[in-house]
Amino acid sequence: MKIKAIIFAGILGLLWAVCATAQPRTKATPSAAAIYSREDADAMRTDGEQRFRANCGRCHAAPQKFPPRMMATIVRHMRVRATITDEEMRLILHYMTQ
Amino acid sequence: MTGGQVSLSFNALRQRIADCETGRSAQQSAALWFDRDFLCVDVTSVTCLDLRLTDNQPRHPKIGEKLKFSFKSQGRCRKDAVLLLATVAFLLCLAPRLLAQAADTERPIPILTGNAGFFTHVNGGKSELVPEIHPVILFPIGNRWLIEARGEFEAEFERPDGGGAYRGKVDKGLDYLQADFIANRYVTITGGRFLTPFGIYNERLYPIWIRSLTNEPLIFPLGTGSSDGVMLRGGFALSPKVNLNYASYFSTLSTVNKFEADRKIGGRIGFFLPGQRIEAGASWQKLLQEERPNSFGFHFAWQPIPLPLNLRSEYVRSNEGSGYWLEAAYRLSQLRLWNKVMRRTEIVGRAQQLFAGTISEEEAYQYGLPDVNTRQGEFGINYYLHDGLKATASYGRRFSKDGNLNVWTVGIAYRFVFPLARLGSR
Numbered sequence: 001m002k003i004k005a006i007i008f009a010g011i012l013g014l015l016w017a018v019c020a021t022a023q024p025r026t027k028a029t030p031s032a033a034a035i036y037s038r039e040d041a042d043a044m045r046t047d048g049e050q051r052f053r054a055n056c057g058r059c060h061a062a063p064q065k066f067p068p069r070m071m072a073t074i075v076r077h078m079r080v081r082a083t084i085t086d087e088e089m090r091l092i093l094h095y096m097t098q
Numbered sequence: 099m100t101g102g103q104v105s106l107s108f109n110a111l112r113q114r115i116a117d118c119e120t121g122r123s124a125q126q127s128a129a130l131w132f133d134r135d136f137l138c139v140d141v142t143s144v145t146c147l148d149l150r151l152t153d154n155q156p157r158h159p160k161i162g163e164k165l166k167f168s169f170k171s172q173g174r175c176r177k178d179a180v181l182l183l184a185t186v187a188f189l190l191c192l193a194p195r196l197l198a199q200a201a202d203t204e205r206p207i208p209i210l211t212g213n214a215g216f217f218t219h220v221n222g223g224k225s226e227l228v229p230e231i232h233p234v235i236l237f238p239i240g241n242r243w244l245i246e247a248r249g250e251f252e253a254e255f256e257r258p259d260g261g262g263a264y265r266g267k268v269d270k271g272l273d274y275l276q277a278d279f280i281a282n283r284y285v286t287i288t289g290g291r292f293l294t295p296f297g298i299y300n301e302r303l304y305p306i307w308i309r310s311l312t313n314e315p316l317i318f319p320l321g322t323g324s325s326d327g328v329m330l331r332g333g334f335a336l337s338p339k340v341n342l343n344y345a346s347y348f349s350t351l352s353t354v355n356k357f358e359a360d361r362k363i364g365g366r367i368g369f370f371l372p373g374q375r376i377e378a379g380a381s382w383q384k385l386l387q388e389e390r391p392n393s394f395g396f397h398f399a400w401q402p403i404p405l406p407l408n409l410r411s412e413y414v415r416s417n418e419g420s421g422y423w424l425e426a427a428y429r430l431s432q433l434r435l436w437n438k439v440m441r442r443t444e445i446v447g448r449a450q451q452l453f454a455g456t457i458s459e460e461e462a463y464q465y466g467l468p469d470v471n472t473r474q475g476e477f478g479i480n481y482y483l484h485d486g487l488k489a490t491a492s493y494g495r496r497f498s499k500d501g502n503l504n505v506w507t508v509g510i511a512y513r514f515v516f517p518l519a520r521l522g523s524r
Contacts, residue, residue: 083333
């Protein structure tokens with residue numbers, strides 16, 4: 001009984017550690033059947049541009065492209081301010097840094 | 099084994115993949131081969147092939163493209179399970195270090211951004227010079243945190259009634275000083291002083307380099323401003339065609355200088371259709387002081403895809419007043435005549451109306467609201483000289499019981515961005 005309690009506590013501890021250190025999800029969950037394709041940078045860029053126009057373009061025109069680490073800060077700021085989704089943030093960041 | 103060139107319908111391809119998964123020898127097919135753990139296929143026809151590679155990104159593969167599909171036999175699954183457990187245990191030990199390394203490669207840096215402008219207003223024949231600057235500091239920490247703050251320095255210089263040089267004072271304020279924690283893809287937790295999420299103008303359209311007309315809408319003071327407290331907010335896809343965004347907050351009473359806020363609760367919810375570029379939403383706020391009135395707001399925004407047109411509107415109903423504004427901004431980029439100039443030019447129109455609320459004249463003045471029913475029409479033109487730099491001019495006519503007057507504005511606005519750390523290499 002005591003061993004079970006220790007194991008249970010250990011599992012809980014591991015779960016806590018996983019949750020505490022996990023990064024926010026940044027990629028869409030792959031479908032069950034066809035799971036993976038090679039990275040298609042052009043498709044991502046096109047998709048990112050569409051997301052930019054649909055989300056950011058509602059308020060302002062496209063700004064110049066900044067260095068990636070600056071852009072990462074700006075996109076995080078806009079994720080909070082404009083409540084864009086996690087997926088959109090990832091695609092827009094890709095578009096703005098390519 | 100590399101494959102030859104054969105055409106496959108989607109169903110045929112799916113059957114061959116299923117055959118491989120069940121151990122049949124379809125992997126020897128001319129179009130399929132193994133590359134380590136992946137089953138690969140040459141795409142030779144896209145006539146019937148429509149693969150959904152991820153949940154949200156349906157796409158057609160190109161002819162000649164090589165696609166990969168993963169599949170696992172039962173035996174491999176057992177081995178993978180053991181390997182997975184070992185990997186998880188290993189990662190748990192090294193997780194903090196691994197995350198730190200991942201963060202180093204694309205780590206966001208602190209930046210100083212914001213906007214500055216200089217405007218001349220002529221209201222009813224009385225001119226006013228308004229230089230202003232709104233610095234914004236963004237300080238990201240790790241992968242989930244962002245500290246952000248915006249200050250406001252705005253002067254209003256007027257000539258004295260008897261004539262003479264322009265005089266005035268500089269107003270200083272702190273619009274927000276907040277810590278954001280991105281808890282997961284659905285929720286961001288914000289604490290500190292933040293812009294009250296009521297409608298869309300306060301949070302999204304207020305910066306002078308973004309707003310299409312320099313003058314704020316008449317109803318802008320209703321329900322907006324800043325709050326001190328806690329906020330939960332986020333945005334996520336309800337379906338591929340609909341995004342939901344929301345914000346809910348509690349603000350405490352504060353009389354601390356530069357941190358003044360009312361005790362209140364409220365929230366905003368919006369639905370955005372990315373395909374049509376339409377957003378509609380509603381806001382609610384309840385004051386929790388001696389009086390406990392409710393305020394309601396509705397917003398709508400639409401960007402028709404075929405046109406460089408931006409339509410926005412808000413409606414507010416509250417004790418302090420009610421009203422609406424409706425704005426259309428059209429970029430002249432589709433005009434062929436003088437296209438180099440026209441594509442940088444935007445024309446704007448706004449119609450608005452305010453119905454005075456049940457507050458005294460003095461209270462209305464404190465809120466920055468007209469104390470009588472007021473209507474206003476306004477037209478403007480913006481010329482974008484450079485990214486983040488625009489010249490603007492507008493004319494409006496205000497109608498009210500106190501008298502009608504002309505409202506002229508001309509000015510320039512600039513948005514700046516500076517890194518506060520070494521950019522490094524990605």
